[in-house]
Amino acid sequence: MGAASVTEALIVRGLDKTFAKPAVRELDLTVHPGELYALLGPNGAGKTTTLRMVAGLTKPDKGSISIFGIDALADPAAAKAVTAWAPDEAMIYDRLTPLEYLEFVAGLWNVEPRHAKARAGELLETLGLASEARRRCEGFSRGMKQKVALAGALIHDPRLLILDEPLTGLDAASARLVKDMLQARVDAGGTVILTTHILEVAERMADRIGIIAGGRLLAEGTLDALRAHAGKTGAGQGGGDTLEDVFLQLTADGAPA
Numbered sequence: 001m002g003a004a005s006v007t008e009a010l011i012v013r014g015l016d017k018t019f020a021k022p023a024v025r026e027l028d029l030t031v032h033p034g035e036l037y038a039l040l041g042p043n044g045a046g047k048t049t050t051l052r053m054v055a056g057l058t059k060p061d062k063g064s065i066s067i068f069g070i071d072a073l074a075d076p077a078a079a080k081a082v083t084a085w086a087p088d089e090a091m092i093y094d095r096l097t098p099l100e101y102l103e104f105v106a107g108l109w110n111v112e113p114r115h116a117k118a119r120a121g122e123l124l125e126t127l128g129l130a131s132e133a134r135r136r137c138e139g140f141s142r143g144m145k146q147k148v149a150l151a152g153a154l155i156h157d158p159r160l161l162i163l164d165e166p167l168t169g170l171d172a173a174s175a176r177l178v179k180d181m182l183q184a185r186v187d188a189g190g191t192v193i194l195t196t197h198i199l200e201v202a203e204r205m206a207d208r209i210g211i212i213a214g215g216r217l218l219a220e221g222t223l224d225a226l227r228a229h230a231g232k233t234g235a236g237q238g239g240g241d242t243l244e245d246v247f248l249q250l251t252a253d254g255a256p257a
């Protein structure tokens with residue numbers, strides 16, 4: 001099979017969204033299957049808006065979104081069936097226990113109940129929540145709720161997992177669990193897109209990185225490619241730049257007014 005016949009996990013072309021001001025402008029992104037893609041950018045760069053459009057939660061003004069070959073704007077139901085979205089603010093029902101919540105979400109995706117129960121148990125175990133599985137979420141910390149929400153995003157085993165700031169608010173041990181879980185998914189062939197302000201996470205985990213500012217893509221590629229790109233624009237001297245150096249240089253140089 002030639003490279004040309006590989007179906008990309010995500011192809012975004014010419015995406016535009018304006019609220020009071022333009023939030024996303026002429027954005028192109030490509031995410032390959034089986035990779036962890038980190039979308040980086042300063043506050044207000046348009047990351048969440050972009051990912052909400054990909055997840056079918058915000059309607060673009062213009063542009064196209066293809067998820068594993070499915071036209072997400074023409075057939076949102078089919079696109080959503082293979083996609084999961086976990087926002088930065090966990091939205092779970094406090095009155096449910098994690099197990100009940102996961103069974104509820106699984107029901108929305110038509111996951112067979114027995115399979116859902118087993119999968120919920122596994123996910124809660126992996127995320128260190130097994131002992132809380134039957135306690136109502138109302139007393140949970142923000143980090144615990146975030147992990148329940150992440151388990152909810154994974155319950156139907158989505159081909160494309162989209163996470164907005166998945167590590168914010170997690171303690172070191174929980175962050176490690178989540179990172180290991182994401183890495184395991186990617187190692188097993190899953191595709192993950194995440195935003196993060198923790199550049200070290202992107203540096204260590206991402207196969208490729210997209211940097212946006214002012215709603216526009218400034219650069220996209222492997223860390224080495226971004227270093228080279230920053231070098232060409234007069235940023236990085238030599239090959240030893242950290243992602244932070246490259247990021248700060250690109251966003252300082254390239255942010256449209």
Ligand SMILES: Nc1ncnc2c1ncn2[C@@H]1O[C@H](COP(=O)(O)OP(=O)(O)OP(=O)(O)O)[C@@H](O)[C@H]1O
Binds near residue numbers: 022044046048
């Ligand atoms: N629902 C909305 N209504 C109006 N403006 C919005 C809405 N959502 C986002 N914006 C605006 O769009 C721009 C991009 O916001 P967005 O949340 O996508 O940025 P971000 O890169 O995710 O930022 P952060 O890193 O701070 O989370 C901002 O100027 C924001 O104020």
